[in-house]
Amino acid sequence: MPNIRHDPRAPTRAQTLTAGARIDAHRHDEHQIVYAGSGVLAVTTAHGTWFAPGTRALWVPAGAVHAHRAHGHLALHTVGLPADDNPLGLDTPTVLVVSPLLRELILAYTRDPEDPGPERARLLAVLRDQLRASPQQPLRLPTATDPRLAAVCALVHEDPADPRTLAALGAATGTGERTLSRLFRTEFGMTYPQWRTQSRLYHALRMLAEDLPVTTVAHRCGWSTASAFIDVFRRSFGHTPGAHQRRGRPAAGNGPQTPGPGPDTPAIVP
Template sequence: MPLDDGLTPIVDAPLIEPAQADAAQGPDVLAVCQRQSAPRRTTWHAHARGQLVSADRGLLSVDTGAFRSLVPAAYTVWLPPGLAHAVQSHGPFEGWSAYIDPAVCGSLPAQPGVFHASALLRAAIHRLAAWTSGPWTPRQTRLAAVVLDELAAMTPAPLTLPLPRDARLRRIAQALSDDPGCERRSDQWARWAGLSPRTLSRRFAQETGMSFTAWRTCLRVLCALPWLAEGAPVKRVAWDLGYSSVSAFIAAFRQVMGTTPAAYRATVQQR
């Protein structure tokens, strides 16, 4: 279950009525977009429809028990029908979700995963969400078919970050996800969470497969991706993420992504 620090107000409510998420009748695709000033989370639940959920900005934590990950904006999480899960945003929530009739989920993955959300998919879901309820027009039906075609063609995305299981480590991961530019050292984080530095180092590597330093570097790079895609200057992104120099940020970005921030931004904008 996603954790919070007990200080930041969090909206804990479903994006649509549970009865709609379980409805066998109705459109093949139910879509909703939402924007709010507070973080959002949904605690453990399941519904009959499959679900896509994505942030337009920031990060999402997604937990299905076996699958725990941080997901950057412009990527989407697929949750098959009936799968119990919990989702939380880091920072104010701005994003969307689509609920897919299980009768049309046959061509979609049987397991949860993170996928690249194409611009066409995002635009179609935003359009569907803007239409009021009621009998669908032929145009709406055609657009829902476009969404399903895009879902079937989604490509898996390796840009996720595993979350630790230990509650103390999850508290650190939560705080860093909320403020990736925080400059606390690992020993300071250990004291903050009630751990010894050695325990933090050992347990983090055991539970995520990465050192704490490597995990934090990947987190910062994930946070940088949507900012760069929107055209933010590399220098500003570096400073916002807590780097003391632009060159240090470029080196970290290249280590994770295999390219420079400027080259990544150019590639995304061409797409």
């Protein structure tokens, strides 16, 4: 990630990003909670891409270099916490399950970040308690360091519906199946089918954020039937793709507004 920007403070705010907008690579001296009230958020580091729909949030620890990308109309909410305030005890980016209560706390806390009143301190105290109780979920696409593994991953990312087996992908890239299988386990800690499912879910979230029909998304991402896709999606996120699309659409006129340029406003590149 070249041209890494250093923003000492991790801002607390709400803003709107258009589909495809990016926030360039940067780091903070503070921790940050990143939540998408609508749309899908992807956060990329040197180690991989974490992705979260509206029922998930991302924990970004202090010092972690990261970049954001919006899929769909993104209502972005961020909460900054001091470096010595780590209620989760995590030192790597992590996806967290967002309960209805935690969602409302994040929305309320980012609504008026300049409010110095005692209500905000109480909101933050409850928010921190809810963070501690939030289950972690490994929604991450790790970045391959071995060029042989990277070549196979690139083929699958290019076409999530590619039906080829690991042996066939290895033949196409000049690497044996056993070697690739070992690399998936040693580098990613998962099997090829497990990684492929994560990759397909990532692409599915991106396509759903663009309001593509569920059946179209299922076939473009490699599921043989829409019902098979719906089953995997429900087990991964707790609701169907259709429900995900409905809850991801912002209410007209109620979305947060993008703030004007300021010292804590990341550069947004369309």
